Amino acid sequence: MGGDKMDVKQGTLALMILKTLEMLGPLHGYGVARRIEGTSGDRIKLNYGTLYPALVKLEQEGFVKSEWRRSENNRRAKYYALTRAGRRRLAREVREWHATADLIAAFLTPGEAK
Amino acid sequence: MRHVRVALARIAGVFGRGRSDEDLREELQAHLEMEALENLRRGMSPEEARRQAMLASGGLVQAAEAVRDQRGLPWLEGVWADLRYALRALRRSPAFTAVVAVTLALGIGANTAIFSVVRGVLLKSLPHRDGDRLVYLRHSMEGPGGANIGFSVPEVRDLRLGVPSLSGMAEYSPWNLVFRSDDGAVRIRVGLVTGNYFEVMGLSPLLGRVTEAADDGSGVPPVMVLTHDYWVRRFGGDSSVVGKQLQLDGTPVTVIGVLQPAPFFPDRIDALLNMVISDHHVSATMVEGRTHRMTEVVARLRTGAGLEQAEAEVAAVYARMKRDHADAYDAGANHRIAVIPFSEALGERARPTLWLLMGAAAFVLIISVASVANLGLMRGVRREQELVVRAALGAGMNRLRRLVLAENVALSLLGAALGVLIATGGMGLLSSLAERYSPRASEIRLDAPVFAFMFGLSAAVAVLLSFLLSLPREGALSSRITGQRVSGSIHRHRLQRVLVVVQVAVSVVLLAGAGLLTRTMIRLSEVNTGLRSEEVLTIQVPLLTPADLLFNPASDAGAKERYEEMRREIGRLPGVLEVGVGSPGPLRGSEVRLEVKAEGRPLATGEPTPRAQFRTAGPEYFRAAGIPLLAGREFSVTDGRGTGWVVIINETLAEGLFPGEDPIGKRLAWTGDVLRFTPISPDWRTIVGVVASTRDGGLDAAPRPAVFMPFAQELAMGGTLVIRTDTDPAALAPAATSIVRRVAPHAPIEQVLTVAQIKDQSVSPRRLNAALISSFGILAVIIAAVGIGGVLAFSVSARTSEIGIRMSLGADRGRIQRMVLREGGVLLVIGMAVGLLAAAYAGRMVRGLLFGVAPNDPTTFAGVAVLMAVIGLAACWIPALRAARVDPAMTMRL
Numbered sequence A: 001m002g003g004d005k006m007d008v009k010q011g012t013l014a015l016m017i018l019k020t021l022e023m024l025g026p027l028h029g030y031g032v033a034r035r036i037e038g039t040s041g042d043r044i045k046l047n048y049g050t051l052y053p054a055l056v057k058l059e060q061e062g063f064v065k066s067e068w069r070r071s072e073n074n075r076r077a078k079y080y081a082l083t084r085a086g087r088r089r090l091a092r093e094v095r096e097w098h099a100t101a102d103l104i105a106a107f108l109t110p111g112e113a114k
Numbered sequence B: 001m002r003h004v005r006v007a008l009a010r011i012a013g014v015f016g017r018g019r020s021d022e023d024l025r026e027e028l029q030a031h032l033e034m035e036a037l038e039n040l041r042r043g044m045s046p047e048e049a050r051r052q053a054m055l056a057s058g059g060l061v062q063a064a065e066a067v068r069d070q071r072g073l074p075w076l077e078g079v080w081a082d083l084r085y086a087l088r089a090l091r092r093s094p095a096f097t098a099v100v101a102v103t104l105a106l107g108i109g110a111n112t113a114i115f116s117v118v119r120g121v122l123l124k125s126l127p128h129r130d131g132d133r134l135v136y137l138r139h140s141m142e143g144p145g146g147a148n149i150g151f152s153v154p155e156v157r158d159l160r161l162g163v164p165s166l167s168g169m170a171e172y173s174p175w176n177l178v179f180r181s182d183d184g185a186v187r188i189r190v191g192l193v194t195g196n197y198f199e200v201m202g203l204s205p206l207l208g209r210v211t212e213a214a215d216d217g218s219g220v221p222p223v224m225v226l227t228h229d230y231w232v233r234r235f236g237g238d239s240s241v242v243g244k245q246l247q248l249d250g251t252p253v254t255v256i257g258v259l260q261p262a263p264f265f266p267d268r269i270d271a272l273l274n275m276v277i278s279d280h281h282v283s284a285t286m287v288e289g290r291t292h293r294m295t296e297v298v299a300r301l302r303t304g305a306g307l308e309q310a311e312a313e314v315a316a317v318y319a320r321m322k323r324d325h326a327d328a329y330d331a332g333a334n335h336r337i338a339v340i341p342f343s344e345a346l347g348e349r350a351r352p353t354l355w356l357l358m359g360a361a362a363f364v365l366i367i368s369v370a371s372v373a374n375l376g377l378m379r380g381v382r383r384e385q386e387l388v389v390r391a392a393l394g395a396g397m398n399r400l401r402r403l404v405l406a407e408n409v410a411l412s413l414l415g416a417a418l419g420v421l422i423a424t425g426g427m428g429l430l431s432s433l434a435e436r437y438s439p440r441a442s443e444i445r446l447d448a449p450v451f452a453f454m455f456g457l458s459a460a461v462a463v464l465l466s467f468l469l470s471l472p473r474e475g476a477l478s479s480r481i482t483g484q485r486v487s488g489s490i491h492r493h494r495l496q497r498v499l500v501v502v503q504v505a506v507s508v509v510l511l512a513g514a515g516l517l518t519r520t521m522i523r524l525s526e527v528n529t530g531l532r533s534e535e536v537l538t539i540q541v542p543l544l545t546p547a548d549l550l551f552n553p554a555s556d557a558g559a560k561e562r563y564e565e566m567r568r569e570i571g572r573l574p575g576v577l578e579v580g581v582g583s584p585g586p587l588r589g590s591e592v593r594l595e596v597k598a599e600g601r602p603l604a605t606g607e608p609t610p611r612a613q614f615r616t617a618g619p620e621y622f623r624a625a626g627i628p629l630l631a632g633r634e635f636s637v638t639d640g641r642g643t644g645w646v647v648i649i650n651e652t653l654a655e656g657l658f659p660g661e662d663p664i665g666k667r668l669a670w671t672g673d674v675l676r677f678t679p680i681s682p683d684w685r686t687i688v689g690v691v692a693s694t695r696d697g698g699l700d701a702a703p704r705p706a707v708f709m710p711f712a713q714e715l716a717m718g719g720t721l722v723i724r725t726d727t728d729p730a731a732l733a734p735a736a737t738s739i740v741r742r743v744a745p746h747a748p749i750e751q752v753l754t755v756a757q758i759k760d761q762s763v764s765p766r767r768l769n770a771a772l773i774s775s776f777g778i779l780a781v782i783i784a785a786v787g788i789g790g791v792l793a794f795s796v797s798a799r800t801s802e803i804g805i806r807m808s809l810g811a812d813r814g815r816i817q818r819m820v821l822r823e824g825g826v827l828l829v830i831g832m833a834v835g836l837l838a839a840a841y842a843g844r845m846v847r848g849l850l851f852g853v854a855p856n857d858p859t860t861f862a863g864v865a866v867l868m869a870v871i872g873l874a875a876c877w878i879p880a881l882r883a884a885r886v887d888p889a890m891t892m893r894l
Helices: A010-024 A029-039 A048-061 A084-108 B002-015 B017-042 B046-057 B060-071 B074-092 B094-123 B153-162 B197-201 B228-235 B284-288 B307-324 B342-347 B350-392 B397-437 B448-468 B474-480 B490-526 B546-551 B555-571 B621-625 B651-657 B673-677 B729-743 B755-798 B800-808 B813-845 B858-884 B888-893
Strands: A064-070 A076-082 B134-140 B166-181 B184-193 B205-208 B223-226 B245-248 B251-259 B271-274 B296-301 B336-341 B536-541 B576-583 B593-598 B611-617 B629-632 B646-650 B667-671 B685-691 B706-710 B719-725 B750-754
Touching: A010 A029, A010 A048, A010 A064, A010 A076, A010 A084, A029 A048, A029 A076, A029 B017, A048 A064, A048 A076, A048 B002, A048 B017, A048 B060, A076 A084, A076 B017, B002 B017, B017 B046, B017 B060, B046 B060, B060 B074, B074 B094, B074 B397, B094 B342, B094 B350, B094 B397, B094 B448, B094 B755, B134 B307, B134 B342, B153 B166, B153 B284, B153 B307, B166 B197, B197 B296, B223 B228, B228 B251, B296 B307, B307 B336, B336 B342, B350 B397, B350 B448, B350 B490, B350 B755, B397 B448, B397 B755, B490 B755, B490 B813, B490 B858, B536 B729, B536 B755, B555 B576, B555 B719, B555 B729, B576 B621, B593 B651, B621 B719, B646 B651, B651 B685, B651 B706, B719 B729, B729 B750, B729 B755, B750 B755, B755 B800, B755 B813, B755 B858, B800 B813, B800 B888, B813 B858
Parallel strands: B184 B271, B223 B251, B611 B706, B646 B685
Antiparallel strands: A064 A076, B134 B296, B134 B336, B166 B184, B166 B245, B166 B296, B205 B251, B223 B271, B245 B251, B536 B719, B536 B750, B576 B611, B576 B719, B593 B611, B593 B667, B629 B685, B646 B706, B667 B685
């Protein structure tokens, strides 16, 4: 694996999964993985051992629900969808991310002298 | 909230394992296929597409494990897997598992059973409200029978006023009443209480109500509260008994309630009544007489007050009492009042025996664990191969330790499960033992704390075993892979030897204890009761109640006639040699103890006033009971009312009052302040005879001084028929009791016992002690013997090549045998030496339970040493023989 692949913390992965599901609607694990890898410009490589536990955890927390469906090529696959709680959680997480990002940016910007 | 959801989901996840595993497999498979399909569309070849998809996945197995970790409770499932593995491993060696399980079961079961007794009798909190603030006041003095003399009403009044750290004092007066019903008459033991009794004791009624202040005094109807035990025993727990009236001493008494289950001290009580039932108790003599001591006192400490404070205040008040009323206290007899926590008083008699049993059970557990550890060590050698392979496959040391711990936990739990059976069985036996020693015996049961103890014990055993059988360190494991034959490390052998020495030592201690207790029991049963022979039957028939005696003396004549009639009728039965009447019967202590004075022998200052038991006897009494006459004459028919006061005294009193002189013809008299409350005359009485002393206070107590008055001259305060036969006295009982019932149909008949049975009552608690400890001891010896034999056998099998070499170098069979025996013998000797030292120390601690034998009795110890040596050598014999039979040719070839 290459040097410019980023590590994904579990909390941020959860955020990415929720956002993906919000934008694309109910999706199977493969679809989620492709979308996240794509959006990151292939800087993130998700293996199953990272993705699926995260999905299970989100399901345990009640932010997503799952059901078995037929995929595009008529293969049986498990689809995940956002729940209402998941939507609320996503909104909150996004707000917190932006707040944190602004704060850090203020610190890192070469500065306004006091 | 989120975390709770996750936790719940995880717990649910533990259960749905099978199906969700399949689902996951399918889901991952689907992902893989979709990725492969995409790769194919990008232009890879089918094999390449699949391979790249596989690589990207990072491994399906790992993914599945990661999901499983998130889904269920991984540590729990890990433990479960370990336990299943352990059970499989144990099933593969059934003999080992069986022996270990039984050995542990014995240790854990015995300890659990005894702990259940200790908890019920000593540790459990009292059912009384704030029971730990209750204290018992004990008034005592020196001399036989002085251990608990009770309080008089004025004394209680002074204490109540003068001890502020006691917020309330509950008094009760133990009393007997005759309860007549359709089933006949029986004497019950009651407590007469004042209105505040239940309030101070903190007891509530289970049914109905309890007595209160309104029930005090003399103008109120008599009422009674049944104790829980009595209610269950006599009325079968029937709640309709509340409100009924029972005939007590001829008076109808209403049952107003049933009390919650609670222990009583010092006597077992059947019911509690208000004072009005007994004219005596509301009379002036009772209320004013300072020496008329008939009351027991339990008090409650005020919140914030401590025991020492109460003790100090009581001592101060008591000193003042003794000063102000010096004539009520015998200066030489060292009167004192002790203030004891009530819960401690309840456990007094049981404590020494229970600690003995706990100690013995702990020893058995030590031996069991040592045995199991040895077995485990021997088995461990074979397991090592398997553990080595596991280590090579990637199991870390922690995992291996967990495996070993799991196995030991499984064994312990198995042992505990079997131990429950043993505990349940043992509890029945121990409860009946405890009943003799403690009023709380009915509270013994296998409840939650007992189970907690058992599991705690099992866990401790498992941990201890795992610690003893510690795995060799990491480097050592890999060195074994090189394939050298494992013959056991030196460390392991030393540990085995130490364990064997421990087993032998502990067995010796148990055997010594068993020996001492057994000799105690034998000594006790050999004690000369003082009676000449034992074909004597006694029947207690109290025709008159104390109330009758005190307030209706005319009834005495009628009672005496009936006793005489009974005596004559029974005398006509075949096989009867003599029938006598007396009160109390032989080998029973008298409840009445009074001061005596001898004519012409004034007391020196500081000398305690002599006291004697008050007893009555008819002319045939001594002959019937088999009490030898040592001097003078027995009573005759002419010793009746108005013909001059005569008495017979026993040897102990003769030596006390008239040392070295002949007491016949001298005179003595009853004296003391309390006499004025009784119908006993203080006139001088002439001594006409001296009889041998008998052990009336129990076989292990010294004989007490006693004065016998002719049955005809004093009130018939309860009579006992004494029947001497030349056949089996027990066979006579039915005929004799039917005669009694015919002559006195309304009288209670009690204690129909032969003298042999009375003697047995004194011996049987010791017998039970001895039996229990002996069985522990035998068990211990067996386990220890098996232990030595096993270790030696193992040592021999490990050293076969060495033996082969020796034999080929010229050692003959005998020499090999002696070598093995010497190895075992050394362990035995060391173990016995340690054990005998420990036994000498332990013997001192159980001194209180011994009788007639010193705590380090040399005969017992010698016997134990010989027994252990013989058994130990026998256990070594077989391995020695097997060693001698080793064929050097066979061993050399390997």
